[in-house]
Amino acid sequence: MYSEDRVEEFKAEIAALKVRDPATGRDRMWLGVGVALMVIGLLVAVAAYPFSHGTTNPLQQRDAIAMALGGVAAAVVGSAVFLRYSLAAFLRFWLARQSFEMGALTDRVVDAVTGAPGPATGPGTGASDAAGARVGSGLSGTVGGTAKG
Amino acid sequence: MTPGPASGTAVAAGARTVDRAAAGDGAVENLLELRSIRAGYDRIDVLFGVDLEVPRGSVVALLGPNGAGKSTLLRVAAGLHLPSSGDVVVAGRRVNGVPAADLARAGLCLIPEGRGVFPNLTVRENLRMMTHVGCGFDEVEEEAYHRFPRLRERRRQTAGTLSGGEQQMLAMARGLATRPALLLLDELSMGLAPIIVEELYALVAQIAQAGVSILVVEQFAGVVLGVADQAAIMINGRVARTGSPSELETELSGAYLGA
Numbered sequence: 001m002y003s004e005d006r007v008e009e010f011k012a013e014i015a016a017l018k019v020r021d022p023a024t025g026r027d028r029m030w031l032g033v034g035v036a037l038m039v040i041g042l043l044v045a046v047a048a049y050p051f052s053h054g055t056t057n058p059l060q061q062r063d064a065i066a067m068a069l070g071g072v073a074a075a076v077v078g079s080a081v082f083l084r085y086s087l088a089a090f091l092r093f094w095l096a097r098q099s100f101e102m103g104a105l106t107d108r109v110v111d112a113v114t115g116a117p118g119p120a121t122g123p124g125t126g127a128s129d130a131a132g133a134r135v136g137s138g139l140s141g142t143v144g145g146t147a148k149g
Numbered sequence: 150m151t152p153g154p155a156s157g158t159a160v161a162a163g164a165r166t167v168d169r170a171a172a173g174d175g176a177v178e179n180l181l182e183l184r185s186i187r188a189g190y191d192r193i194d195v196l197f198g199v200d201l202e203v204p205r206g207s208v209v210a211l212l213g214p215n216g217a218g219k220s221t222l223l224r225v226a227a228g229l230h231l232p233s234s235g236d237v238v239v240a241g242r243r244v245n246g247v248p249a250a251d252l253a254r255a256g257l258c259l260i261p262e263g264r265g266v267f268p269n270l271t272v273r274e275n276l277r278m279m280t281h282v283g284c285g286f287d288e289v290e291e292e293a294y295h296r297f298p299r300l301r302e303r304r305r306q307t308a309g310t311l312s313g314g315e316q317q318m319l320a321m322a323r324g325l326a327t328r329p330a331l332l333l334l335d336e337l338s339m340g341l342a343p344i345i346v347e348e349l350y351a352l353v354a355q356i357a358q359a360g361v362s363i364l365v366v367e368q369f370a371g372v373v374l375g376v377a378d379q380a381a382i383m384i385n386g387r388v389a390r391t392g393s394p395s396e397l398e399t400e401l402s403g404a405y406l407g408a
Contacts, residue, residue: 004360006256007180007205007240010330013255014240017247106268106309114310 031085037078044071178205179238180331180362181226186235188225195221197386198235201364203331208353208363210373210394212401213383219366220262222383223333226364227259228252239331254282258329262336262366264316265323268309272300275308275319279326293322296352314345321352332356334365338372350376370401 045068052064181203188196195218203209213219224230226237228249236243239257253259266275276293280286294301297318303311308319317337324332334353338346354376357363367373374380374394381391382401390397 006328006330007360007362010180010256011240014242014244014252017242017244017251017255019242019244019247103268106307110268110309 027085027089030081031089034078034080034082034085037074038082039078041071041073041075041078044068045075046071178241179203180205180240181364182236182238183222183226184236184238186222186225186232186237188221188230188232188235194233195386196225196232199383199386199388201381201388201391203362203364204379205362206357206360207378208357208365208376210370210377210380211364211366211383212370212373212380212397213368213389215368217383218386219368219383220335223259223261223335223364223366227257227333229259253327256328256330257333258324258327258331259333260320260324260335260337262339264313265320266308266311266316269307271307272304272311272319275323276326279323282327284326284328289326292326293319296325297322313341314348317341317345317349321349325356329361332361332363334363336366336368338367338369343372346372370398374398 048064048068048071051067052061055061179202181201183199183201186196186199186201187194199218199222201209201211201222211219211222221230225232226239228237228244228247228251232245237245239252244252249259267278270278273290276289277286279289290304294304299315300319300322303315308316311319321337337349337353341349350372353363353365357376365373365377370380374397377394379391380394380397382389382397390400
């Protein structure tokens with residue numbers, strides 16, 4: 001029977017899924033790491049100057065140069081990490097916004113063509129929710145659904 | 150005069166229950182279990198330790214007033230929203246953190262509220278989007294037009310220009326094209342005329358009879374209780390009451406009004 005086979009198939013597919021460690025705030029953590037690296041790298045690079053300036057020992061001055069270079073490298077890496085995760089967050093928002101505006105535009109065109117009032121579930125809040133549902137489930141393209149509890 | 154779909158669906162729900170009883174199922178296997186789910190948006194908690202089970206092959210109706218947390222619970226079940234604590238167990242496996250796309254590909258299908266279609270694509274293009282799950286376009290179309298003959302007439306029409314009921318039919322057709330084993334329906338009735346709602350729920354009863362487990366969220370209980378095997382009332386992020394539809398029908402108004 002279709003349903004029995006399908007359920008068994010479903011169970012097998014679920015059993016085969018790779019379950020990742022749920023990390024709700026991973027993006028936020030990496031953003032924090034990026035900012036921290038930028039700040040620390042900058043401070044280390046700046047601190048290397050008085051360290052080098054306050055001595056005539058060439059060995060210590062070379063240590064200061066190495067320290068400054070390390071600081072600059074840390075700041076560059078931190079900037080890259082920060083840029084990657086902040087861009088990802090921005091692009092996610094942008095995609096949701098685009099979907100929402102496309103839906104709102106279509107509704108306006110439909111209303112203008114049909115002369116009918118907008119649908120009861122017209123564009124409202126929760127665009128990102130709706131877009132998230134669409135992307136995540138791969139089922140639908142609703143936009144402008146009213147976010148509800 | 151033909152009997153209304155609601156009465157037909159009530160009979161269907163009864164028949165499914167009898168089938169299971171006849172099969173002598175001692176311990177009913179749950180296809181979906183939500184255990185002590187807590188979830189929210191940023192710092193605002195919406196769900197406060199929700200427990201819910203969807204037994205294999207049954208229809209569970211989740212009812213409750215606006216803002217009770219029903220849609221959030223469905224999003225948690227579908228993998229679209231991570232719970233802050235608690236377990237989402239699908240087919241006996243804890244799936245917290247599994248991407249929603251993977252769950253959907255396996256056969257967990259969410260039909261979200263608000264007509265889940267791409268409004269700027271035609272009916273055919275909307276259906277074509279569902280071929281990503283591995284089935285052929287002809288197969289998807291045939292299944293969709295078989296269940297919803299009206300969509301065949303509208304196949305070249307932009308989805309945004311369909312009526313509300315037709316858009317909901319298209320959303321369901323898209324969901325059903327994935328051959329779901331577990332179907333999550335969010336507010337099918339939203340913004341639709343009662344006769345269309347009855348038509349859609351008659352179809353839900355048919356799908357349930359084919360053995361698909363269904364969790365259906367509704368704000369308005371009347372029509373969904375006709376197809377459900379079990380029901381739960383959710384209020385303020387908690388499941389306030391569970392039971393058979395007949396048991397809960399009498400308590401609904403009190404629950405909604407906070408009596």
